[in-house]
Amino acid sequence: MSEDTEIPTDLRYTPDHEWVRQENGSLTVGITAFAASQLGDVVFVELPAPGTKVTAKQPFGVVESVKSVSDLFAPVSGQVTQINAALVESPETVNDAPYTQGWMIQIQPDDPQAINTLLDAQGYRAQLHHH
Amino acid sequence: MKKTILHPNHVNLGATMVPFGGWDMPLHYGSQLREHLVVREDCGAFDVSHMGIFDLTGPGVDDLLRLLLANDVAKIPQIGQGQYTVMLNERGHCVDDLIAYRLGEAFFSLVVNAGTLEKDLAWIRIHAAAYGVEVNWRKDMAMIALQGPQVAKRLQHCLLGELEDRIVALKPFHILVADGWRVARTGYTGEDGFEIMVDADRAVALWDGLMRAGIAPIGLGARDTLRLEAGLNLYGQDMDEQTNPLESGLGWLVAWEPKTRDFIGRRMLETHHGQATNRQRHGLILRDKGVLRNHQEVFKDGRRMGEITSGGYSPSLQKGIALARLEPGLRVGDTCEVMVRGRGLVAEVVRPPFVAGRKGG
Numbered sequence: 001m002s003e004d005t006e007i008p009t010d011l012r013y014t015p016d017h018e019w020v021r022q023e024n025g026s027l028t029v030g031i032t033a034f035a036a037s038q039l040g041d042v043v044f045v046e047l048p049a050p051g052t053k054v055t056a057k058q059p060f061g062v063v064e065s066v067k068s069v070s071d072l073f074a075p076v077s078g079q080v081t082q083i084n085a086a087l088v089e090s091p092e093t094v095n096d097a098p099y100t101q102g103w104m105i106q107i108q109p110d111d112p113q114a115i116n117t118l119l120d121a122q123g124y125r126a127q128l129h130h131h
Numbered sequence: 132m133k134k135t136i137l138h139p140n141h142v143n144l145g146a147t148m149v150p151f152g153g154w155d156m157p158l159h160y161g162s163q164l165r166e167h168l169v170v171r172e173d174c175g176a177f178d179v180s181h182m183g184i185f186d187l188t189g190p191g192v193d194d195l196l197r198l199l200l201a202n203d204v205a206k207i208p209q210i211g212q213g214q215y216t217v218m219l220n221e222r223g224h225c226v227d228d229l230i231a232y233r234l235g236e237a238f239f240s241l242v243v244n245a246g247t248l249e250k251d252l253a254w255i256r257i258h259a260a261a262y263g264v265e266v267n268w269r270k271d272m273a274m275i276a277l278q279g280p281q282v283a284k285r286l287q288h289c290l291l292g293e294l295e296d297r298i299v300a301l302k303p304f305h306i307l308v309a310d311g312w313r314v315a316r317t318g319y320t321g322e323d324g325f326e327i328m329v330d331a332d333r334a335v336a337l338w339d340g341l342m343r344a345g346i347a348p349i350g351l352g353a354r355d356t357l358r359l360e361a362g363l364n365l366y367g368q369d370m371d372e373q374t375n376p377l378e379s380g381l382g383w384l385v386a387w388e389p390k391t392r393d394f395i396g397r398r399m400l401e402t403h404h405g406q407a408t409n410r411q412r413h414g415l416i417l418r419d420k421g422v423l424r425n426h427q428e429v430f431k432d433g434r435r436m437g438e439i440t441s442g443g444y445s446p447s448l449q450k451g452i453a454l455a456r457l458e459p460g461l462r463v464g465d466t467c468e469v470m471v472r473g474r475g476l477v478a479e480v481v482r483p484p485f486v487a488g489r490k491g492g
Contacts, residue, residue: 040147040158040159040162040163040352041162041163041164043164043422043446043449044420044421044444044451046421062472064421064422064444066163066164066352066356066443066446067158067352069422088420092164095162
């Protein structure tokens with residue numbers, strides 16, 4: 001279970017199980033190991049085109065596993081600058097490496113401070129324990 | 132929530148457990164995809180003890196089953212033969228699909244779905260009394276399915292001793308009964324395989340032996356994608372008490388001859404038999420990337436044709452596949468549109484199975 005509940009301390013999190021990594025003002029977004037484990041084998045990821053505007057807490061894409069379909073929620077508002085096109089051919093990367101190669105989109109946030117509204121690792125872990 | 136005798140074994144194996152038909156069952160033991168492919172390439176073991184085993188005994192059992200079942204047990208005259216069949220209500224709709232095995236003189240065993248078990252038992256008992264037939268739900272028996280192209284080579288791990296040779300020689304849908312074992316050459320994956328019914332103690336020993344031998348445990352998740360690839364219906368999704376077997380791709384199960392056999396549902400079913408207006412069951416393969424899901428709507432040239440009854444992802448084809456019940460007019464090779472999140476995705480109409488099964492049922 002340890003890898004299912006891996007929660008890196010250098011990332012920020014949403015209650016919907018997305019993680020966010022800040023690099024040079026740009027935010028990289030993926031889903032947590034817990035979310036990937038709950039979904040089961042991911043077989044399809046639908047991501048927005050670069051340039052798309054996303055809104056905090058609104059769906060920006062879809063992840064389909066063998067057993068279910070789930071919306072992906074934008075952690076903050078902004079513009080999509082890049083997507084992980086490799087997930088089209090290798091969606092299983094989301095299960096294998098959720099925090100690294102399994103990333104989904106990069107966002108240029110409207111508000112550079114918005115990331116501070118998100119959960120830290122400790123807050124996200126506390127939320128998981130409420131499940 | 133009911134638990135099978137193997138429940139602690141699943142938990143120890145780290146299975147993700149889910150409710151299914153009132154039972155707490157393993158969904159997967161880590162990866163549904165991996166389990167699926169193991170069964171297609173090698174062999175896997177399934178706990179299917181949640182399914183119902185009903186023993187029917189009494190001199191009128193042939194007549195009872197010729198009344199209750201749309202297929203005709205007179206077509207399996209020899210002891211040790213089995214038959215896939217469907218039980219209908221008076222409206223000609225499906226009460227359940229099941230396998231009937233002839234186990235002896237005036238002795239049949241029926242293997243029914245978990246979710247319909249109690250309804251089936253009540254329905255059968257209503258009619259059994261008049262035929263002098265006793266119905267015994269064999270709760271004492273567990274059931275393990277072994278499925279996959281390498282299954283015959285794995286039987287040595289099944290503690291069957293000298294029965295092994297006779298089991299390997301079984302034809303599809305035949306069953307061997309000996310020393311309290313019941314071993315049938317059937318399954319729900321499209322692969323060669325066996326369903327092994329035995330008392331709880333020996334079932335646990337069998338399961339442990341299979342695990343020690345390195346045979347992969349397979350959860351309900353892979354069981355569903357395997358049966359979908361094999362084009363096999365799931366009761367409650369592809370057929371139910373609102374649909375008849377003719378619109379669920381099961382017309383071949385209905386034994387119309389002899390005409391004098393007045394099985395339950397026959398008269399209503401006859402009004403649909405051969406009608407061009409019947410809805411039909413089709414297979415769909417998604418051309419675009421993605422996954423098909425139950426209840427997604429299917430369109431042809433803007434006209435709604437029906438909906439998907441079982442949709443999913445085919446690990447073997449790496450495409451979305453589905454069974455759908457559609458208005459007449461579509462043919463194999465045609466394309467149609469499936470509405471997925473507000474968009475029409477192109478799918479091709481095919482004749483199931485989606486993956487060519489090697490052997491068995």
